[in-house]
Amino acid sequence: MKPSVILYKALPDDLQKRLEEHFAVTQVKNLSPETVAQHADAFASAEGLLGSSEKVDSALLEKMPKLRATSTISVGYDNFDVDALNARKVLLMHTPTALTETVADTLMALVLSTARRVVEVAERVKAGEWTKSIGPDWFGVDVHGKTLGIVGMGRIGLALAQRAHFGFNMPILYNARRQHKEAEERFNGRYCDLDTLLQEADYVCLILPLTDETHHLIGKAEFAKMKKSAIFINAGRGPVVDEKALIEALQNGEIHAAGLDVFEQEPLPVDSPLLTMPNVVALPHIGSATHETRYNMASTAVDNLIDALNGKVEKNCVNPQVK
Numbered sequence: 001m002k003p004s005v006i007l008y009k010a011l012p013d014d015l016q017k018r019l020e021e022h023f024a025v026t027q028v029k030n031l032s033p034e035t036v037a038q039h040a041d042a043f044a045s046a047e048g049l050l051g052s053s054e055k056v057d058s059a060l061l062e063k064m065p066k067l068r069a070t071s072t073i074s075v076g077y078d079n080f081d082v083d084a085l086n087a088r089k090v091l092l093m094h095t096p097t098a099l100t101e102t103v104a105d106t107l108m109a110l111v112l113s114t115a116r117r118v119v120e121v122a123e124r125v126k127a128g129e130w131t132k133s134i135g136p137d138w139f140g141v142d143v144h145g146k147t148l149g150i151v152g153m154g155r156i157g158l159a160l161a162q163r164a165h166f167g168f169n170m171p172i173l174y175n176a177r178r179q180h181k182e183a184e185e186r187f188n189g190r191y192c193d194l195d196t197l198l199q200e201a202d203y204v205c206l207i208l209p210l211t212d213e214t215h216h217l218i219g220k221a222e223f224a225k226m227k228k229s230a231i232f233i234n235a236g237r238g239p240v241v242d243e244k245a246l247i248e249a250l251q252n253g254e255i256h257a258a259g260l261d262v263f264e265q266e267p268l269p270v271d272s273p274l275l276t277m278p279n280v281v282a283l284p285h286i287g288s289a290t291h292e293t294r295y296n297m298a299s300t301a302v303d304n305l306i307d308a309l310n311g312k313v314e315k316n317c318v319n320p321q322v323k
């Protein structure tokens, strides 16, 4: 008999078929307590779980006594209670390499669009305000040659450094828990402590996971250390930044502009002050959202679950020690 799995995200037809070749699949719309109660037998017998953007905590694990592996269609796994999974020896698989280059493209898009005010001036053109040759009130600031500070020199940080160094001739400062030789040798990156990076960078780009250590890593004190001309970018996770402090820093002119793909609450509430600020580019968490990359992520996640439930976890596993 095929092992049972719960699928909580729609997949392209060919991937759904591949999953069904290996498993008896129950598709559900989400992992809410109501949905779990509605499909209690399926959850009780499931050995695998596949989807994204839903909380997987000990309360859910209690309803899934046979669970052996979870596979998330994402690289970030802050919505999983990893300690609870480890305690139950449940494998957690993710999609680290499938999205790296696409997310680095998104970061670069945020840098360019905030610096050159792309969204703001395009809206002014659409509103019929381009009635004569433009003046300095429509100008932006340069990107090329300016100093880029990258907080989080992991896979995506490195891909961003590559774009900035070769494409835009930007000197690179970076901070992470450890030094990264590759960033230094290939992109002339300079490792520095967070304070130095905040003080010296023209662009401060965050691409960090959300953990106990990174929660509100950037708040009032950190914005105060940045240049008044600094442009702040976050595409990691919203709660890494104290959003109230970010709003105040923008309102008080402590920083110049912000480009954001992630927020403390998603979707961003429509009454957020961020949405009224012309110097903020706010995106709906689209870091990896291209057709090609989202397909590759889903495909990787399907393969990850097949491998994990067959006892083959050579890559893409967050907690291989529980094997």
Ligand SMILES: NC(=O)C1=CN([C@@H]2O[C@H](COP(=O)(O)OP(=O)(O)OC[C@H]3O[C@@H](n4cnc5c(N)ncnc54)[C@H](OP(=O)(O)O)[C@@H]3O)[C@@H](O)[C@H]2O)C=CC1
Pocket (backbone or CB within 6 Å): 075, 076, 077, 096, 099, 103, 151, 152, 153, 154, 155, 156, 157, 175, 176, 177, 178, 179, 207, 208, 209, 210, 211, 213, 214, 235, 236, 237, 261, 262, 285, 286, 287, 288
């Ligand atoms: N907006 C979006 O759609 C997307 C957002 N993301 C987010 O980006 C994150 C990063 O992805 P990826 O680059 O693949 O991950 P990696 O694990 O490759 O890199 C994470 C980096 O963060 C650093 N880091 C972790 N904790 C700290 C800390 N306390 N202080 C300083 N640096 C720290 C790590 O340091 P060290 O190298 O020293 O270990 C590492 O350099 C994901 O976890 C996810 O949250 C990812 C994809 C899409």
Ligand SMILES: O=CC(=O)O
Pocket (backbone or CB within 6 Å): 073, 074, 075, 076, 077, 099, 287, 288
């Ligand atoms: O935010 C997206 C991810 O893959 O993590």
